[in-house]
Amino acid sequence: MKKLALIALVSIALGSCTTNPKNSKGTLENPNIIFIYLDDLGYGDLSAYGATELATPNMDFLANNGRKFTNGYATSATCTPSRYALLTGQYPWRNRNAKILPGTAPLLIDTAQITLPKMLRSHGYETAVIGKWHLGLGLGNVNWNTHISPGPNEVGFDYSFIMAATQDRVPTVYIKDGDVYNLDVNDPIEIDYENNFPGEPTGENSPHLVKMKADAQHNRTVVNGVPRIGHMKGGQSARWVDEDMADDFLKEVQAYITTKKDKPFFLYYGFQQPHVPRTPHPRFVGATGMGPRGDVIAEADWCIGELIKTLEQEGLLENTLIFLSSDNGPVLDDGYVDYAIEKLGNHSPSGGLRGGKYSLFEAGTRVPFVTYWKGTIEPSTSDAIISQVDWLSSLSSMFDASTPEIDSENHLNLLLGKTNEGRKDLILEATSRTAYRQGDWVLIPPHPGPKMFFTKGIESGNGDEYQLYNLAEDASQKNNLAEKLPEKREQMMQNYLAIVGDVYKSTSNLRFD
């Protein structure tokens, strides 16, 4: 307390608004905010969440010295919808276009929509996104050789250095503030998700170029020995080297942090790991004995350690609120031959939860979820229910600002460790299907369709019958109580329908594709 009062005094004395005086709520004002957002990292992939076969010392540092949530959720079991919800405060199933997007998809967020970076910018923040975007770009039919707009810079980010979609999708280039980075205008980029360009190498026609084999879906244009989803021509000088991607994003992040000292900043750091293709830098190959999936988790963990070091060196650690989470649950085989299953050993990426990426069961959406703020958040664990969709309203409340969003709830005090009260209920989403969590209970309404995504070995959560689980007694969702407890089931169904309305009917027959 004394320290905070002193900071307030010094700040008044200096007439500065960039230091951190205490506001009426007892929190510090204007901390820098960083989202460390991993791609497909599972609930059980951190030692701090129970992994014993994999060491994640830097993520553990944040979890063990910050607030670790054991019921923290991504909004969806896939990437685009989760990222949409995180930035807009809206459940993704309210927007029918919020599905896994191809690299050519138009911008999913309406430029008139409220977004988290816009909100922070209105309170004096500088904002940046570095890393994975996957929320679409432009208005459709993007010309990659001219300025690409609208994109992140039009929905609230002052600075952007991104990959457009995923590491397994073309275009395999970085885009900086709307322009392809290192593009040679004499070698223009063309993209086509349907047809190949005559003479261009694909995994199918040029297997000798392939260093990591892939399924048919991923077997199109070969870049850097890795076949991708979609076809690409040109842009040779702009193409990324997968093994350098982690370092490329980290360098951007470090450069950003070290130059942003005048104003508070918001940095959304979107990791590409451990999404496929898993391409660790050579210095991490073999780091875990678990093959590429383990090694890229070690690589990501190292990057997080370097980020923490940078903040420390810059004197910013006590002045920065860090969130660590993942966009969806884990998957082992997601299209490339990288021995993730064969080399898994005793590791459980889902931490014993049922399902995984794409699944309506818990492992689809329940993810590592940590807040860290040196000196302000006490080390603690919380079992309260909290979702990434809540980050927008929670952070707005730091400025006594309310947001008109109906889905994002203000849980700032929970995130900072001042209460253990979280959400009463939450809609879970997986490939457009939805389910309902209320307290310890989960209701998965009937979703006809395949029960298993066979190539991935993941249970979908589909079924012709209702599923009702009590997570307090049955964390791995083995005991369906829907028939035994019809009243509970009916009451949950009514509450669920009161939120999702007709969306249940219109999505219940959708299949995973």
Ligand code: NG6
């Ligand atoms: C799927 C891809 C998968 C991955 C995923 C997106 C196929 C068969 N599978 O469609 O490899 O790219 O999309 O992952 O194409 S996410 O984490 O960005 O949602």
Ligand code: CA
């Ligand atoms: Ca993902």
